[in-house]
Amino acid sequence: MIKKLFLTISYTIVGITITMGQIENSFVVVNYNNAVQNDMRYIAGKYCRSNPYKGSFNSFLHHLVNDPTLKDKEQIKKTDSTLYSFSAFYTTHQPFPLKSSKVQVTLWEESVLLNKSLSIRDTLVNYILSAYYPNTATNRKKVKKIVRRIFKKAKPYFSEATKTETKNKKKEIVGGGYNMFLLMHGMAPLGILWDIDDKSQEIGLYLVFRIRNRNNRSETPVPLRPRFGRTIPAS
Numbered sequence: 001m002i003k004k005l006f007l008t009i010s011y012t013i014v015g016i017t018i019t020m021g022q023i024e025n026s027f028v029v030v031n032y033n034n035a036v037q038n039d040m041r042y043i044a045g046k047y048c049r050s051n052p053y054k055g056s057f058n059s060f061l062h063h064l065v066n067d068p069t070l071k072d073k074e075q076i077k078k079t080d081s082t083l084y085s086f087s088a089f090y091t092t093h094q095p096f097p098l099k100s101s102k103v104q105v106t107l108w109e110e111s112v113l114l115n116k117s118l119s120i121r122d123t124l125v126n127y128i129l130s131a132y133y134p135n136t137a138t139n140r141k142k143v144k145k146i147v148r149r150i151f152k153k154a155k156p157y158f159s160e161a162t163k164t165e166t167k168n169k170k171k172e173i174v175g176g177g178y179n180m181f182l183l184m185h186g187m188a189p190l191g192i193l194w195d196i197d198d199k200s201q202e203i204g205l206y207l208v209f210r211i212r213n214r215n216n217r218s219e220t221p222v223p224l225r226p227r228f229g230r231t232i233p234a235s
């Protein structure tokens with residue numbers, strides 16, 4: 001369900017173009033980008049055993065795949081016709097205040113269309129930490145509270161956010177959360193989301209890190225491009 005939720009949030013929101021003043025001093029841009037990567041490393045480090053913003057991307061991936069606290073590992077290696085993906089479940093890691101019945105980590109590469117008229121594409125990495133809970137009214141309330149709390153803690157590190165809700169056919173709210181945007185970036189590098197899984201009917205709580213692997217380093221995705229999505233003031 002999280003992949004469906006992620007795709008819905010990321011690509012079906014009405015797009016707008018934002019105009020920014022020209023930054024002539026490249027030193028300012030470099031310093032800003034460095035600060036952004038440091039902030040993302042700090043945020044990821046608070047929740048993830050394997051931090052994509054610490055060290056090289058290859059070292060992060062090696063740490064993730066070989067983590068001894070993972071079980072039920074599934075891996076599809078990159079080929080000429082397939083992109084890389086990995087998933088597994090933690091045996092002991094509990095990243096959120098509410099203890100969950102299972103915690104899953106998922107990573108998959110995805111080809112993203114950046115410019116339709118020029119057919120420009122880039123391969124981005126989705127790195128997701130998921131926790132699942134029995135679907136009760138009490139747990140829904142607690143999970144929504146945790147999403148809100150994580151959002152408030154992360155908010156100072158981002159320039160804007162979008163708030164989203166998903167509804168079922170009965171118009172009931174079955175998911176939502178926040179996508180956190182950075183200045184001068186075309187895609188939100190962090191999603192703080194929840195939903196009710198279609199199959200299991202469990203409540204899922206997700207941290208979605210959207211990453212660009214550039215020169216074996218994790219970077220925030222789509223810098224210096226118009227943003228994918230319409231900003232909704234997050235209050």
